[in-house]
Amino acid sequence: MEINKGLENVYVKETSITYIDGELGRLYYRGYSIFDLAELSSFEETSYLIWYGKLPTQSQLDEFKKRLAEHRELPASIVDFLKKVRKDANPMDVLRTAVSMMGIEDNNKSESLLDKAISITAKIPTIISYYHRLRKNLDLVEPRNDLSHAENFLYMLNGNLPSEIERKVLDVALILHMDHEMNASTFACLVVASTLSDIYSAIVGGISALKGPLHGAANSEALKMFIEIGRVENVEEYILKRLENKQRIMGFGHRIYKTYDPRALILKKYAKDITRLKGLEELYKIAERVEQVGIKLLGSKGIYPNVDFYSGLVFYSLGFEPDFFPTVFTSARVVGWTAQIMEYLQDNRLIRPKAKYVGEIGKTYVPIHNRS
Ligand SMILES: CC(=O)SCCNC(=O)CCNC(=O)[C@H](O)C(C)(C)COP(=O)(O)OP(=O)(O)OC[C@H]1O[C@@H](n2cnc3c(N)ncnc32)[C@H](O)[C@@H]1OP(=O)(O)O
Numbered sequence: 001m002e003i004n005k006g007l008e009n010v011y012v013k014e015t016s017i018t019y020i021d022g023e024l025g026r027l028y029y030r031g032y033s034i035f036d037l038a039e040l041s042s043f044e045e046t047s048y049l050i051w052y053g054k055l056p057t058q059s060q061l062d063e064f065k066k067r068l069a070e071h072r073e074l075p076a077s078i079v080d081f082l083k084k085v086r087k088d089a090n091p092m093d094v095l096r097t098a099v100s101m102m103g104i105e106d107n108n109k110s111e112s113l114l115d116k117a118i119s120i121t122a123k124i125p126t127i128i129s130y131y132h133r134l135r136k137n138l139d140l141v142e143p144r145n146d147l148s149h150a151e152n153f154l155y156m157l158n159g160n161l162p163s164e165i166e167r168k169v170l171d172v173a174l175i176l177h178m179d180h181e182m183n184a185s186t187f188a189c190l191v192v193a194s195t196l197s198d199i200y201s202a203i204v205g206g207i208s209a210l211k212g213p214l215h216g217a218a219n220s221e222a223l224k225m226f227i228e229i230g231r232v233e234n235v236e237e238y239i240l241k242r243l244e245n246k247q248r249i250m251g252f253g254h255r256i257y258k259t260y261d262p263r264a265l266i267l268k269k270y271a272k273d274i275t276r277l278k279g280l281e282e283l284y285k286i287a288e289r290v291e292q293v294g295i296k297l298l299g300s301k302g303i304y305p306n307v308d309f310y311s312g313l314v315f316y317s318l319g320f321e322p323d324f325f326p327t328v329f330t331s332a333r334v335v336g337w338t339a340q341i342m343e344y345l346q347d348n349r350l351i352r353p354k355a356k357y358v359g360e361i362g363k364t365y366v367p368i369h370n371r372s
């Protein structure tokens with residue numbers, strides 16, 4: 001009886017959505033290289049690709065963008081919840097509850113799973129931006145359906161239209177985070193969906209898993225680390241001490257990539273440009289030095305920067321506060337979660353592994369008044 005605690009190298013389904021080559025550091029969605037998609041595509045086009053399995057024609061893309069944009073507004077009950085919830089909550093908890101409320105509002109509407117996926121994906125940026133602004137006592141900025149997904153997200157967040165570089169950087173970051181095969185949060189979604197529960201419950205499961213610092217919250221932990229380091233000259237000593245104390249370098253290491261994560265490579269370039277534009281180049285330089293020192297110390301073990309290493313710098317530069325970073329990750333990964341759920345349900349099987357019992361059996365029940 002072999003125990004496989006982390007389910008390493010266990011295949012739970014076949015997929016034609018995402019392929020990762022962890023040795024060479026390559027990632028493909030539906031057969032297209034992440035390098036091409038990041039440079040040439042948009043959030044909407046890559047979502048279409050992931051959900052429908054092929055790139056859209058111009059008219060299909062126009063129609064799809066319109067459909068996504070029409071779903072941005074939130075039900076009154078969710079706006080009300082966002083206004084009333086405590087302002088110091090973890091934004092992932094707020095987002096998780098808001099998505100759960102979406103399930104209540106949906107009330108088993110007879111739409112396809114894809115319709116529901118589109119509606120949830122369209123609304124998540126509104127939830128994030130509203131909570132961000134309510135926390136800062138700013139007026140809410142309602143969604144505009146004449147803007148692209150990334151433009152509208154930044155418009156609702158910051159209250160003004162983003163520049164072309166800001167729009168591009170967010171589009172790229174969202175594309176990079178969209179899917180990643182059988183990661184922990186996607187698997188959590190599948191466990192829920194495999195019981196034939198509803199899609200909102202499955203996504204609540206995904207958000208819960210992505211919230212952890214070993215997964216989607218490593219981005220905010222990495223940025224906090226750069227801020228704590230403070231100066232480039234402090235990097236080496238800080239990292240050595242951290243490793244001595246058995247603490248991990250956040251945004252480093254990956255279960256599948258044993259080389260540089262291609263998404264980190266792409267994000268690094270954009271992080272450099274956007275931090276310079278926003279006067280945050282010192283933080284970028286600290287990150288770059290952490291990368292050098294980290295690779296020197298851990299590279300031989302196959303531990304390199306992952307997607308969460310530079311994404312925090314990008315999100316921070318765009319106006320998101322560190323505890324919101326995992327919610328931005330969610331806003332993209334929801335496309336992958338829903339696509340993977342739909343693919344799994346085409347040939348569903350209840351997910352139910354086993355645990356090896358190592359306790360005693362056959363013990364005598366002693367009534368409470370006789371126990372010492
Ligand atoms: C979107 C994402 O989810 S990407 C991942 C985001 N998470 C992080 O960045 C958190 C930091 N990284 C980590 O904790 C890990 O690299 C994980 C959990 C992501 C993957 O690691 P796993 O494949 O499970 O490797 P595991 O945890 O078994 O570590 C193997 C060895 O590498 C070391 N190691 C792994 N990551 C790191 C790191 N970031 N810093 C220092 N050492 C590390 C471990 O200490 C362990 O060392 P040992 O063999 O001497 O005990």
Ligand SMILES: O=C([O-])CC(=O)C(=O)O
Binds near residue numbers: 180182183184255256
């Ligand atoms: O694949 C994983 O294990 C983690 C993940 O979600 C990612 O890297 O995007």
